[in-house]
Amino acid sequence: MNKPIYSALFSAVVMLILASFLLGVDLETQGITLIPELAGDQTWLAIGLATLVVFLFQLFREQIASLIKLPSLPSIDSMLPEEGPKRTKLTRIAVALVIVGMFIWPFFASRGAIDLATLTLIYIMLGLGLNIVVGLAGLLDLGYVAFYAVGAYTYALLSLYYDVSFWVALPISGLLAALFGFLLGFPVLRLRGDYLAIVTLGFGEIIRILLNNWTELTGGPNGISRIPKPDLFGLEFSRRAKEEGNVPFHEFFGIPYDASHKVIFLYLLAVILVLITVYVIHRLTRMPIGRAWEALREDDIACRSLGLNPTVVKLTAFTMGASFAGFAGCFFAARQGFISPESFVFIESAIILAIVVLGGMGSQVGVILAAILLTVLPELAREFQEYRMLLFGLMMVFMMAWRPQGLVPMKRPHLELKTHE
Amino acid sequence: MLRVTNPMQEQFLYFVQQLLNGLTIGSTYALIAIGYTMVYGIIGMINFAHGEVYMIGTYIAFIVIAGLTYMGLESMPMIFMAALLVSMVVAATYGFSIERVAYRPLRGRTRLLALISAIGMSIFLQNFVRLFQGSRDIAIPTLISGGWTFGDASTFEASLSYMQVIIWVVTLITMAALTLFITRSKWGRACRACAQDLGMTNLLGINTNNIIALTFVVGAALAAVAGLLLGLYYGVVNPYIGFIAGLKAFTAAVLGGIGSIPGAMLGGILLGITEAMTSAYFSSEYKDVVAFSLLVLVLLFRPWGLLGKPEVEKI
Numbered sequence: 001m002n003k004p005i006y007s008a009l010f011s012a013v014v015m016l017i018l019a020s021f022l023l024g025v026d027l028e029t030q031g032i033t034l035i036p037e038l039a040g041d042q043t044w045l046a047i048g049l050a051t052l053v054v055f056l057f058q059l060f061r062e063q064i065a066s067l068i069k070l071p072s073l074p075s076i077d078s079m080l081p082e083e084g085p086k087r088t089k090l091t092r093i094a095v096a097l098v099i100v101g102m103f104i105w106p107f108f109a110s111r112g113a114i115d116l117a118t119l120t121l122i123y124i125m126l127g128l129g130l131n132i133v134v135g136l137a138g139l140l141d142l143g144y145v146a147f148y149a150v151g152a153y154t155y156a157l158l159s160l161y162y163d164v165s166f167w168v169a170l171p172i173s174g175l176l177a178a179l180f181g182f183l184l185g186f187p188v189l190r191l192r193g194d195y196l197a198i199v200t201l202g203f204g205e206i207i208r209i210l211l212n213n214w215t216e217l218t219g220g221p222n223g224i225s226r227i228p229k230p231d232l233f234g235l236e237f238s239r240r241a242k243e244e245g246n247v248p249f250h251e252f253f254g255i256p257y258d259a260s261h262k263v264i265f266l267y268l269l270a271v272i273l274v275l276i277t278v279y280v281i282h283r284l285t286r287m288p289i290g291r292a293w294e295a296l297r298e299d300d301i302a303c304r305s306l307g308l309n310p311t312v313v314k315l316t317a318f319t320m321g322a323s324f325a326g327f328a329g330c331f332f333a334a335r336q337g338f339i340s341p342e343s344f345v346f347i348e349s350a351i352i353l354a355i356v357v358l359g360g361m362g363s364q365v366g367v368i369l370a371a372i373l374l375t376v377l378p379e380l381a382r383e384f385q386e387y388r389m390l391l392f393g394l395m396m397v398f399m400m401a402w403r404p405q406g407l408v409p410m411k412r413p414h415l416e417l418k419t420h421e
Numbered sequence: 422m423l424r425v426t427n428p429m430q431e432q433f434l435y436f437v438q439q440l441l442n443g444l445t446i447g448s449t450y451a452l453i454a455i456g457y458t459m460v461y462g463i464i465g466m467i468n469f470a471h472g473e474v475y476m477i478g479t480y481i482a483f484i485v486i487a488g489l490t491y492m493g494l495e496s497m498p499m500i501f502m503a504a505l506l507v508s509m510v511v512a513a514t515y516g517f518s519i520e521r522v523a524y525r526p527l528r529g530r531t532r533l534l535a536l537i538s539a540i541g542m543s544i545f546l547q548n549f550v551r552l553f554q555g556s557r558d559i560a561i562p563t564l565i566s567g568g569w570t571f572g573d574a575s576t577f578e579a580s581l582s583y584m585q586v587i588i589w590v591v592t593l594i595t596m597a598a599l600t601l602f603i604t605r606s607k608w609g610r611a612c613r614a615c616a617q618d619l620g621m622t623n624l625l626g627i628n629t630n631n632i633i634a635l636t637f638v639v640g641a642a643l644a645a646v647a648g649l650l651l652g653l654y655y656g657v658v659n660p661y662i663g664f665i666a667g668l669k670a671f672t673a674a675v676l677g678g679i680g681s682i683p684g685a686m687l688g689g690i691l692l693g694i695t696e697a698m699t700s701a702y703f704s705s706e707y708k709d710v711v712a713f714s715l716l717v718l719v720l721l722f723r724p725w726g727l728l729g730k731p732e733v734e735k736i
Contacts, residue, residue, distance in 0.1 A: 017514045022477065022550060025484050027559050034487040034561050140536050187721045194467045195720055197536055198671055202713035205668070213706045346664065350544050357537055390548040396541025400534045401526040 008058035015054040019047045102271050106264045114260075114267045116379055118335060121270035122328055124371040127355040128277050128364060129324030134353065135361035135410070136285065137317035138297030139189070140197040143204025144352055147177040147322040149211065149344035151329025156224040156339055157217070166230035166334050170327060177326025178319045185318035190311050204349060211341040223340025229262060230269060230334050266335050273331060277324055278364060284320070293317045294362070347389060354392040357399050360406020369408060424573045431574040438572075438579040439701040440694060445585045445654065447693020448592040452647035453670035454677070454685035455599065456516075456640025462616040462680035463636050464528070469539035470519050472667020473546035474512050474641045478648025479658045480554060481508040483561050490562075497564060505591075508645040515546075516641025520634050543663075551660040558657045565653065588650045595646050596686060599639070603682065608635060616680065665709065669696075672716040678729020687727060 023043055028035045038044075057064065106114045126148060133141045151173040158164035158172065188199045211218050218224065248257070284290040292313045296303045300310060333339050355374050359366030374392075378385045399406065425431050453475050460468045485504040494500055523542040527535040568582030603609040614622040615632045623629045651666075652658055669692060677688025692712060699711045725731045 014514055014518060017511055018518060021481050021484055021511055023553050025488070027483060027487060027554065029560060032560075032562050033490070034483065034559065036484055036487045036491055134533075138531075138533050140533055140540075142540065187717065191720055191724055193532055194465075194536065195675075195724070197469075197540075198467060198668070199713075199717055199720065202668055202672075202716055205665075206710050206713050209706065209710055213704075350540070353537070353540065357541075386552065387548075389544055390552060393541045393543070393545030393548060397523050397538050397545065400538040400541070404530070404534050 004059050004061065008055050011058040012051050012055035015051045016047070019050060023047055099275065103268065106267050111260055111263055114263050116376065118263075118267045118270045120372055120375040121267070121274050122332055122335075123352070123355060123375050124274050124368050125270075125277050125328040125331075126325060126352045127359065127367040127371045128274075128281055129321045129328065130352050131321075131356050131359075131362065131364070131367050132281060132284075132293070132317055132324070133321035134356050135363070135367075136290065136297065137293040137314060137321075138193070139314060139318060140193060141200045141318070141321065142197050142346075142349055142353070143200035143202070143207070144321070144325055145344045145346070145348040146200075146204040146207040147181055147325035148329040148332070148348070149207055149341075150177045150180050150322075151326030152333040152339050152343070153211065153218060153224075153329075154326070155330040155333045156227050159228055160224060166228070166330070170330050173330035174323040174326040177329065178323035181319045181322025182315065185315050189314040189318060201346070204344075204346060208341050208344055211344070219340075221340060221342070223338060223342070225338040227333050227337050227339065229266070229337065232265065270331060270335075273327060277327075278368075281364060289313070289316055350389070350392065354396060357396050358407060360409045361404075363406060363408050363410035366406050366408030366410070370406075426575065431576070434572045434574055434579045435577070435701070438577075439697045441581060441585065443694035443697030444690060445588050445693070446651075446696060447673075447690035448589060449647040449651045449654075449689075450666075450670050450673045450693050451686045451689025452592060452595065452643045452650075453666060454673040454689045455682060456644050457671050457674040458677075458679055458682060458685040459612070459636045459640050461674070463612070463619065463633055464524070466524065466532070466535055467539070467671065468519075468524075468637070468640070469536070469667070470523065470542040470546055471640065471644060472663035472665075472670070473543050473550075474515050474519070474663075475644040475648045475666050475670075476658070476660060476663030477515055477546065477550065478508045478512040478641075478645030479652035479662065480550060480559075480648075481511045481645070482649040482652055483559060483658055486561060486564060500564065505646065505649055508649055509642040512641045512645030512648070513638045516637040516644075517634055519546075519641075520637040524637075525630070525633075543667075547660055547663060554660065556660055558659045560657045561652065563653075563656065584654055588654060591646065591650060595643060599643070599682070602639075608632070612636060669709075669712055672712050672719075675716060675724075675726055676719050678726025681726070681728045681730075684726055684728035691727075 024039050024047060026037045026039055028037050106117070109117075126144070130141065130144050133139050133144070154173040154176050155164075155166065155169040158169050159166075164172075184200070184203055188196050212221055214220070285294075292303070292308050293316075295306075296308065296310055296313050303313070304310060332343075336343075351374065355370045356367055358374065359368070359370030378388050384391075425434055453471065456471045456474070457468060460466060460471075482504040485507045486500055489500045489503060519542055523538045524535060527538055565584045565587060566582075568580050568585070570578050570580040572579035603612060611622065611627050611632050612635065614625075614627065615629055615636075619629055622632075670689070673688035673692045674685050675688070676692060677684030677686065692715070695715060696708045696712060699705075699708045703711075719726060
């Protein structure tokens with residue numbers, strides 16, 4: 001009976017040290033001196049309670065463990081209908097219904113809701129793109145936001161200096177982001193995964209610093225404003241046509257001007273972009289290249305002995321992922337009308353990574369659901385906003401230990417040997 | 422004091438001044454880099470949360486200094502030593518807990534999981550401090566002021582502050598103590614054994630779990646030393662300093678050869694000098710860019726660093 005009490009005491013002391021300094025003391029600046037102030041009684045009470053809980057938990061750890069089993073999430077498989085022709089038919093009907101719903105819904109929704117939905121769609125696109133890199137190919141990219149920035153600035157700069165329209169800039173943004181991905185990945189992908197993580201982290205910072213300091217080109221911290229919105233075959237969504245020869249949308253159809261036309265149009269555009277992304281990635285995972293990504297993630301040596309070049313396979317995944325960030329960035333710039341380096345900080349990369357991790361690495365449905373959850377939740381609960389990143393960080397740690405396959409694990413066609421008992 | 426008027430001499434004096442500044446920053450990078458290199462040497466993992474431990478160390482040091490000054494303690498060495506000790510202990514506790522929560526449950530699993538878990542831990546710690554200590558810069562009154570002015574040119578004075586000397590001395594003592602610990606003590610021998618072959622060390626009856634925890638603890642304590650020194654040198658702290666400092670220290674570790682402790686020391690000092698020269702002769706905005714470019718270049722042409730051994734891939 002000696003051992004648990006020691007380990008419990010030890011844990012309690014560790015807890016007390018961890019909490020008491022950073023939680024229990026506030027630093028106040030008065031003039032040039034720094035005054036420490038003890039936090040309120042409530043905080044200290046909370047610290048004491050937390051210590052007590054840790055102590056008791058460690059003391060009765062075995063008893064607690066035998067009493068409560070950590071609830072395991074119900075497997076998503078058991079909720080879905082049986083495998084077979086019936087199921088594929090059901091899934092198809094469900095998917096079709098969801099898509100139709102996505103197109104009809106905005107005409108009845110409020111402007112704020114549509115705006116939020118558009119933002120969510122951007123995150124879905126980013127999540128799906130990063131999912132190729134992290135989920136499928138197993139490469140940790142911590143500077144994903146850099147490619148997003150490349151896409152956004154490509155459109156912003158092209159339209160600022162050369163008057164290029166959104167539709168021309170969209171493919172260029174994707175290509176340029178892919179090129180950046182290629183140039184960065186080419187040297188680094190030959191090395192081990194950890195190096196890739198830290199180099200991409202550094203790359204993300206470099207891009208941000210460059211955007212911030214190259215004031216002549218990018219406007220520095222002030223960013224670029226008045227980026228034109230996309231048009232629909234020459235129809236503009238403004239009160240008056242800004243360019244020669246263009247006709248405003250409402251005049252063309254002879255309906256009164258309404259600002260919500262533009263919002264709905266942007267939303268629908270985002271829906272189409274996301275649908276294309278989903279479709280392309282869905283097909284890619286079933287093509288030899290997609291299979292190679294996953295095979296390489298699972299076993300590097302086996303892949304090599306089967307004649308796959310690991311660097312080339314990784315590079316395709318990295319480049320492909322970067323290009324989707326480029327498309328998303330171009331759309332983001334067009335929707336916002338204003339971009340600055342502030343939009344492309346590391347936190348954004350972390351949010352996108354959290355989406356992929358929560359949804360289930362490799363799983364498209366999971367990533368979409370996680371993106372909706374992680375963008376809509378902070379909007380619904382304002383108090384949550386402040387604790388958002390704290391919880392995201394905590395979630396990443398616990399998801400990895402508890403359910404690394406994510407909330408909706410990826411299902412892939414596979415055969416299992418039946419063993420006779 | 423040296424009085425110079427000749428432009429050549431003036432240039433030289435300027436160079437010497439930058440060298441001294443670079444040496445100061447570099448020696449603190451080296452302290453942080455050791456934490457990366459020790460953990461990497463044993464479990465082959467980048468401890469992404471290490472930069473945050475450095476940041477926490479700075480906060481704890483500031484809290485202790487402010488507290489003792491507020492209570493009326495006048496003696497500067499006492500305050501300094503107390504801050505050093507307390508921040509080392511608290512940071513070590515953080516290092517220990519990070520290993521327990523974010524790494525140990527994932528040991529032996531896919532590397533990607535542990536990396537994501539570590540990133541999560543880093544984000545968590547940064548926001549934890551931001552929420553409870555505020556995101557603004559916290560400035561501390563100068564604890565150690567003064568210095569020697571050793572050169573006088575027409576446009577500037579070349580000087581060496583006492584703080585810089587203290588940074589060198591403390592870094593030197595810490596490094597010496599660490600080297601003694603690693604080479605002479607029983608625990609240090611166990612650390613080296615773990616770095617060579619973790620499985621075999623375990624078979625020989627050494628509790629490798631404890632040794633891994635020990636490397637996190639030692640690394641965190643050294644990061645706290647750097648936190649105190651740099652905190653006093655710059656005089657400000659905010660919750661975001663850990664991110665860039667962590668990246669820089671990692672660059673230093675890779676530059677010197679990750680896994681090698683003398684390499685981390687050398688890499689830190691080289692990086693510090695490179696940075697000081699970049700800000701002096703090129704542009705201070707781009708000093709981070711130069712540091713990261715250096716990282717990419719080293720990884721490209723010499724991934725085992727200056728003092729490391731090339732990694733042999735075992736199949």
